[in-house]
Amino acid sequence: MSAIKKLAVLSAALGLLTVSTSGVLAQKKYDTGATDTEIKIGNIMPYSGPASAYGVIAKTEEAYFRKVNAEGGINGRKINFISYDDAYSPPKTVEQARKLVESDEALVVFNPLGTPPNTAIQKYLNTKKVPQLFVATGATKWNDPKNFPWTMGWQPNYQSETQIYAKYVLKNKPDAKIGILYQNDDYGKDYLKGFKDGLGAKAASLIVLEESYEVSEPTIDSHIVKLKASGADVFVNITTPKFAAQAIKKNAELGWKPLHFLNSVSGSIGSVIKPAGFENAQEIISSQYLKDPADAEWKNDAGMKAWNEFLDKYYPEANRADAFVVYGYTVAQTLEHVLKSSGDNLTRENVMKQAASLKDLELGGLLPGVKINTSATDFAPISQMQLVKFKGETWERFGEILSGDAGG
Amino acid sequence: MSAVEEAANEAPAVEAVPKRAMTLGYGTSLVVLALLIIVPMFLKNFFVFQLTMLLIYALAVLALNILTGGSGQFSLGQSAFYAVGAYTSAILMEHMGVNYALTLPVAGIICFGFGFLFGQPALRLSGIYLALATFALAVAMPQLLKLGFFEHWTGGVQGLVVTKPDAPFGLPISQDRWLYYFTLVVSIGIYIASVNLLKSRSGRAFMAIRDNEIAASAMGVDVALYKTLAFGVSAGITGVAGGLGAIAVQFVAPDGYTITLAISLFLGMVVGGVGWLPGSIVGSAFIIFVPNIAEHISKGLSGAVFGVLLFLVIFLVPHGARQVAMVAQQMLGKLKKN
Numbered sequence: 001m002s003a004i005k006k007l008a009v010l011s012a013a014l015g016l017l018t019v020s021t022s023g024v025l026a027q028k029k030y031d032t033g034a035t036d037t038e039i040k041i042g043n044i045m046p047y048s049g050p051a052s053a054y055g056v057i058a059k060t061e062e063a064y065f066r067k068v069n070a071e072g073g074i075n076g077r078k079i080n081f082i083s084y085d086d087a088y089s090p091p092k093t094v095e096q097a098r099k100l101v102e103s104d105e106a107l108v109v110f111n112p113l114g115t116p117p118n119t120a121i122q123k124y125l126n127t128k129k130v131p132q133l134f135v136a137t138g139a140t141k142w143n144d145p146k147n148f149p150w151t152m153g154w155q156p157n158y159q160s161e162t163q164i165y166a167k168y169v170l171k172n173k174p175d176a177k178i179g180i181l182y183q184n185d186d187y188g189k190d191y192l193k194g195f196k197d198g199l200g201a202k203a204a205s206l207i208v209l210e211e212s213y214e215v216s217e218p219t220i221d222s223h224i225v226k227l228k229a230s231g232a233d234v235f236v237n238i239t240t241p242k243f244a245a246q247a248i249k250k251n252a253e254l255g256w257k258p259l260h261f262l263n264s265v266s267g268s269i270g271s272v273i274k275p276a277g278f279e280n281a282q283e284i285i286s287s288q289y290l291k292d293p294a295d296a297e298w299k300n301d302a303g304m305k306a307w308n309e310f311l312d313k314y315y316p317e318a319n320r321a322d323a324f325v326v327y328g329y330t331v332a333q334t335l336e337h338v339l340k341s342s343g344d345n346l347t348r349e350n351v352m353k354q355a356a357s358l359k360d361l362e363l364g365g366l367l368p369g370v371k372i373n374t375s376a377t378d379f380a381p382i383s384q385m386q387l388v389k390f391k392g393e394t395w396e397r398f399g400e401i402l403s404g405d406a407g408g
Numbered sequence: 409m410s411a412v413e414e415a416a417n418e419a420p421a422v423e424a425v426p427k428r429a430m431t432l433g434y435g436t437s438l439v440v441l442a443l444l445i446i447v448p449m450f451l452k453n454f455f456v457f458q459l460t461m462l463l464i465y466a467l468a469v470l471a472l473n474i475l476t477g478g479s480g481q482f483s484l485g486q487s488a489f490y491a492v493g494a495y496t497s498a499i500l501m502e503h504m505g506v507n508y509a510l511t512l513p514v515a516g517i518i519c520f521g522f523g524f525l526f527g528q529p530a531l532r533l534s535g536i537y538l539a540l541a542t543f544a545l546a547v548a549m550p551q552l553l554k555l556g557f558f559e560h561w562t563g564g565v566q567g568l569v570v571t572k573p574d575a576p577f578g579l580p581i582s583q584d585r586w587l588y589y590f591t592l593v594v595s596i597g598i599y600i601a602s603v604n605l606l607k608s609r610s611g612r613a614f615m616a617i618r619d620n621e622i623a624a625s626a627m628g629v630d631v632a633l634y635k636t637l638a639f640g641v642s643a644g645i646t647g648v649a650g651g652l653g654a655i656a657v658q659f660v661a662p663d664g665y666t667i668t669l670a671i672s673l674f675l676g677m678v679v680g681g682v683g684w685l686p687g688s689i690v691g692s693a694f695i696i697f698v699p700n701i702a703e704h705i706s707k708g709l710s711g712a713v714f715g716v717l718l719f720l721v722i723f724l725v726p727h728g729a730r731q732v733a734m735v736a737q738q739m740l741g742k743l744k745k746n
Contacts, residue, residue: 047703048711049668085703085710090567091657091664095461102454116567120659123569185554185565216551 033107034346039339040080041065042106044096044121045113049087054113056318057136058083060328061111063315064336070314074339077346082106088113090120097121101130108133108351111154111331115139115186118151126150131352133338134331134381138265140190143380145356150348152355152379154331156289156404158187158263159194160383162236163404164287165261166198168387169206169234173259177208179232181223181247183239184212191238191263198404208232213243224250234259241266245276252280262286264385267395268323269294278393287385287402288395289370290330294321295394303364330365334372334381337361369401432686432733440686444592453584457656458696460588463595464652466692469676470602470685471645477683478606479638480618482535485526485542486673488549489519489643491665493650495553498568498660499561508573508655512594515651516644523643527636546670550662567661570654591652598645602685605641614638679721681730690729694721 033040045058065079073079082104084096093112100106109125112118113136125132126148134154135142138161142153169176180195182188192210196203209230211223220243227235235258237247244266251260262284266272273281291298298304307329311318318325339346341354358381361372370384384403388395432440444463448456472486496518497511506514526545533541553562562568575586605611613634616624625631654660672695680691702713725731 047707083707085707087668089664089666089668090659090661091653094657094659095458098454098457102452116565116661116663119566119569120657120661120664124658187565 028344029347029350031107031347031349032105033348034077037077038080039074039077039346040082040104040106041335042097042100042104042109043081043083043111044086044093044100044109044117045083045111046088046117047085049089051088051114054136054324056322056324057111057113057328057331060315060318060325061332063318064310064329064332067310067314068336074336075343079339086112086117088117090116093117093120094124097124101125101128106130107346107348110134110335111136113137118142122148122151129348131348131355133351133355134334136327136331138190139186140194143378145377145379150352152352152374152381154334154381155327156382156385157194157380158190159197160380160404161264161287161385162191162195162238163198164385164387164402165236165285166195167402167404168285169259170199170202173234176206176234176259177230177232178206178234178236179209179211179227179230179258180207180236181211181213181220181227181239182236183243184214187240187265188212188238194404195236213239215240220246221250224254224256228254228256232258235261237262237266239263239266241268241272244272248273248276248280248284252277260284264288267388269394270321273390281390282392284390286388286390286395288388288397289367289382289385290323290326290365291367292323292395293326303366306364326365330363333363333365334358334361337363367397367401437686440689441596445589448585448588453582456582456584456588460584460591460656461653462689462692462696463588463591464649464656465673465676465695466689467595467598467649467652468646468673469680469691469695470599470688471642471649472673472677473680473683473685473688474602474606474614474645475638475642476677477685478611478618479614479635481530481635481638482539483542483639483642484539484667484670484674485545485549486642486646487665487667487670488542488545489523489646490650490653490669490673491549491553491660491662492522493519493647494654494660494665495562495568495650496647497651498570498654501570501655502568503561509590512648512651516648519647519650520640520644522647524636524640526643527639530639531632531635543667543670546667550666553662553665563661565662567659567664570658570660572658573655587656591656594648594652598648599685602645606685610634610637675718679718679728681728681733684728684730684733686733687729 043058043061045055046052047055062081062083065081068074069078082100084099086093086096097109100109108131110133112121112132115137118132118135118137122132129150132151134152136154138155138158140157140159142151143157144151169178180192182192199206209227209232211227213220213223220239224247237244237260239247244262260283264287267286267288291301291304293304307326310329311320311325338351338355342350356374356376356379358372358374363372367386370382370386372381374381384401386397386401387399388397448459468486468490472483475481475483493515496515497508500506500511500514501508530538530541554565572583573587574583575581579586606614613624613629616627616629617631617634621631676688676691676695679694680687680689698717699710699714702717703710705713
């Protein structure tokens with residue numbers, strides 16, 4: 001081989017080498033919590049204490065990531081799902097969040113539950129630039145990318161929901177006389193604000209009475225009597241399950257039959273409608289965004305079939321009538337999608353960027369037509385819902401998918 | 409039976425602890441102190457934060473120890489005083505821009521007043537009745553904090569976010585480390601003051617009341633005054649701990665100060681040894697770390713595992729850390745003789 005030829009081969013080989021190494025450098029980027037083989041996902045959930053019923057969400061998520069790992073992981077990386085108990089106590093949440101970030105070195109803190117616990121860690125995670133991704137609370141304030149670029153909600157927020165009801169009223173009952181009952185705390189006020197914003201300028205003329213109650217009150221009967229006496233023909237019922245059941249029952253006792261909107265927080269058939277009596281709840285309007293696993297309509301639905309198969313194999317002891325199991329499954333799928341699209345660039349910044357660029361994502365647990373959309377200015381992934389009316393012993397969906405986008 | 413007779417016949421609520429057995433010897437104290445100073449220098453920020461919480465809860469347990477171990481009064485309401493202290497510090501810092509260090513004495517004084525006033529009606533109660541009355545206080549506090557009337561100041565259910573202080577004079581240490589040493593200084597100050605309080609005339613009055621109220625009053629001790637004073641001092645120290653807790657956690661919300669906290673503190677006191685002040689830090693370690701260990705063993709059954717561990721402690725060493733320390737001392741003594 002001549003000297004020139006040798007040189008040519010050598011330079012070609014060198015050239016190849018540089019191309020391939022620069023390719024590797026451009027491809028793989030990691031922050032703490034991600035490596036070639038593993039992605040660490042942190043989670044905080046009340047397994048004990050007053051809100052422990054929610055613990056099933058993280059159990060479903062854990063099972064789902066086991067499924068992801070068994071099927072080869074995400075882009076070849078296994079998910080290491082680390083979940084801690086905070087008992088719904090904010091100081092404990094802070095301790096657990098710091099443990100996840102500083103000791104376990106998780107890439108993101110995913111789906112921590114509850115408004116007070118999330119408020120407690122929001123500032124810390126944003127200062128540390130760790131994604132507080134898909135928080136499990138409906139407060140509207142999580143959609144605030146300008147002040148908290150590392151925090152993102154997931155489920156439709158309270159204001160979006162009541163905006164949808166307001167739109168419905170404006171369209172179908174423009175001369176309504178509206179009576180509102182709300183719980184006097186952040187949750188109730190959040191819902192109330194959304195409703196008023198939805199009515200816009202007409203709010204002042206349409207609303208005849210706003211009644212609030214305290215959680216500490218044993219019964220809300222007197223408020224219902226007052227609302228009926230106000231002559232309202234539309235009743236917006238912003239109450240938590242126990243009070244919602246009382247309100248529905250009292251309405252029937254008084255023979256008051258307004259157009260009744262019930263917030264989705266109290267949409268549970270088992271804990272609200274049944275105790276209040278099916279016959280008293282007919283024609284009540286509420287809204288949904290997830291498929292109700294107890295609904296016979298989804299028996300042959302591909303998305304729910306996949307859900308059932310997943311439960312058979314990875315979480316057989318799950319209660320299949322529990323909406324939280326659909327919730328955990330769907331939110332875990334959303335994270336899976338975000339991590340997949342992050343590719344080999346597993347920096348916290350890129351994960352946040354991918355989470356903020358979801359476009360018309362449809363998942364098996366969501367109602368047909370409900371799509372997940374986010375952007376750099378919209379940190380409220382799900383803002384579509386469908387109205388449902390109570391008929392017989394179930395909720396019946398009606399009308400088209402409606403959306404309301406409220407920022408924090 | 410009159411109240412006096414009842415009180416006279418009642419068995420003492422708390423076993424008498426001789427005065428000298430309430431503290432550690434100089435040598436041991438210095439070793440513990442050296443450990444508390446040196447160890448955090450080599451730890452990650454997160455563990456330093458945990459140690460800070462350890463000191464803060466130790467202060468709260470110490471406060472309860474003065475009340476129960478010192479004056480023989482029970483309280484399940486310490487979480488209420490802790491909450492008042494925490495909110496006082498948080499409101500002063502966030503709404504009025506007061507320096508964090510200055511909020512602590514204010515929190516202490518307000519809680520002292522609050523505890524002293526609560527001590528007045530509590531005078532009529534003793535033993536389990538007093539425990540129930542204070543329990544009511546602990547249950548009521550989170551709801552009071554949520555009241556719309558105070559919402560402008562307390563932030564309602566959402567609570568208040570507190571800004572964490574930086575190390576002063578441009579010291580090159582992290583916020584967590586600075587806060588740890590700051591807490592350590594405050595804790596040592598309060599510990600020394602408490603030890604001296606119990607050694608003083610007032611301390612002897614506390615213990616006289618604890619051991620026999622009627623005998624104490626016959627000796628000329630103003631029972632009413634000293635009982636309320638014990639409540640005040642205990643509440644004041646708890647308030648300072650609460651203030652420190654608010655600064656360390658950077659957040660206050662009603663859900664953080666429920667009855668669970670009060671019971672944890674009570675637990676810490678029993679595990680550390682009732683009436684033995686150095687035990688406070690052992691008790692505090694128990695209530696912070698044992699739940700984490702239990703969670704590590706089984707997530708679903710963490711409560712049950714915690715229960716078993718607690719049961720073992722109460723069964724094997726009913727006098728808590730004090731018993732362990734005394735056994736260790738005896739063994740050391742034997743070794744020296746040999």
